[in-house]
Amino acid sequence: MxxxxxxxxxxxxxxxxxxxxxxxxxxxxxxMANGRKFIIKESLPEVMKRCNERWNVQAEAPLVSCGEEATKARIHDALH
Structure with a gap:
């Protein structure tokens, strides 16, 4: 989390x-995947950074990316 x-x-x-x-x-x-929305103080890049840090991902291969394909893959993995 x-x-x-x-x-x-x-x-x-x-x-x-x-x-x-x-x-x-x-x-x-x-x-969120269930449709719930949160308006937050952190920036989009900060949220990405925290998600990546959560998994100890190195900067050269981030778990979270702004790319459309990376986003689709992440959603697919989270739901399956």
Whole structure:
């Protein structure tokens, strides 16, 4: 799980495997696989960094990427 901060300052933990998308609109919105949404203080790159750090992934081969294929593969893996 990764720690993120809601806009009101509350810290929450989310299962990074169940994150479907993260949008910057300009607020950062985390959308979970079940459809639940969280508006958070962290930036999109910070969320990516925390997910990658969670798995001790080296910078040259990140688990989370902005690429469409990487996103589809990650969602598929999380749901199966």
């Amino acid at each position: 990764i720690e993120i901060t809601r806009l009101d300052g509350r810290l929450i933990l989310v299962n990074e495997n169940l994150i479907e998308t993260v949008e910057s609109t300009p607020d950062t919105v985390v959308i």
